[in-house]
Amino acid sequence: MAFLASMPSFAGGEIGRQVRARYDVAKYQTALDKGRNTLGLPGGGQYNRPGSLFCDTQHDETKLSELFSFSFSLDQTYALQFEPNLIRVFFDGDPVVEPALIVTAATTTDPLTVTIPDSGYAIGDRVYFSGIEGMTQINGLILTVTGQAGDVSTFGDVDASGWSAFTGSGGGVAGDSEGGTGGYPPPPAPGDPDPEPPDFPDSDPDEPPMCVWVEAYVGPDLKAADAELGTPLTMRAEDGSIYEGAVTGLLFARRPCVRIKTISGIVLTCSTTTPVPVKRGEKVDYWRAETLSDRHEVCVQDASGVRWERIEKIARVEAKRVAQITASNGVYLAGDLKGAGIFTHNVKWDPSGGGGL
Secondary structure (H helix, E strand, O other), X not given: XXXXXXXXXXXXXXXXXXXXXOOOOHHHHHOEOOOOOEEEOOOOOEEEXXXXXXXXXXXXXXXXXXXXXXXXXXXXXXXXXEEOOEEEEEEOXXXXXXXXXXXXXXXXXXXXXXXXXXXXXXXXOEEEEOOEEOOHHHOOOEEEOOEEEOOEEEEOOOOOOOOOOOOEEOOOEEEEXXXXXXXXXXXXXXXXXXXXXXXXXXXXOOOOOOEEEXXXXXXXXXEHHHOOOOOEEEEEOOOOOEEEEEOOEEEEEEEEEEEXXXXXXXXXXEEOOXXXXXXXXXXXXXXXXXXXXXXXXXXXXXXXXXXXXXEEEEEEEEEEEEEEEEOOXXXXXXEEEOOEEEEEOOOOOOOOOOOEO
């Protein structure tokens, strides 16, 4: 039966889940079902909660830095990060970068080396990659130069031995020799149209961000970015059997990520809070991806079949656009390389955090 309730004010804030249908409770008429990033006003309205947007990690986390706002004009505002001997400029949520350069070669080795003619990079510079063809695993990464010889930059923190081969550089690479990172190009001049906003707003902050990188494969030739409701998924049941499921919910967000690599070279990039099944003796627990280490075994599948395999390396990477896939609260297969993946995600989520779930 439908019921029309008078809602004269929102000064009561959010109402609890237990009383969302209790229209007979006085609080119901002054409350919100959900006030996302808002605060209440005594007069009954709501306003946007002040706060910060995650744009990038600090250039040097061993040093103190300060963040200031700067309004160049009514429609051009910036965030300025000051570190010793360094200033970084952020516009519309992303760092401002130098003009793009062209990558002519990249190696599938450990460590990764990339040839960027006339880059002028030095050790410690951070470089943002985009538009790389073939070696798509590098797109969206912000990497630190650990060695420089002529046009060849070495990125010692990156093991690219399991990546696809480099075939071209359609979109180039952006970087900043003063320690900046990739992001939006400089803002438009006065009178130019406003830039398009990012297409990856944060998903519901009340829900766990169980996400895989949009460039990860969730099917034989399908990336997470192209998944839709009903897309088939390879899934694993609690008893270990493999079955075909489907996408039942899909959101996109930008989240801090980690990259997991097993001893056979299977790789998955996912959000730091992605639940991952971990085998401990005969028991299977669910751990946040950021808490995993090389002492853990994860469930994988490739041409050799399904098995439990030890992690060889896990590393934090920059925030990425990720797909928050729901599959009837089940565990599904995803991986950065075609034909091989790691099973992740499960309804057994503990929002209080910690190691196991």
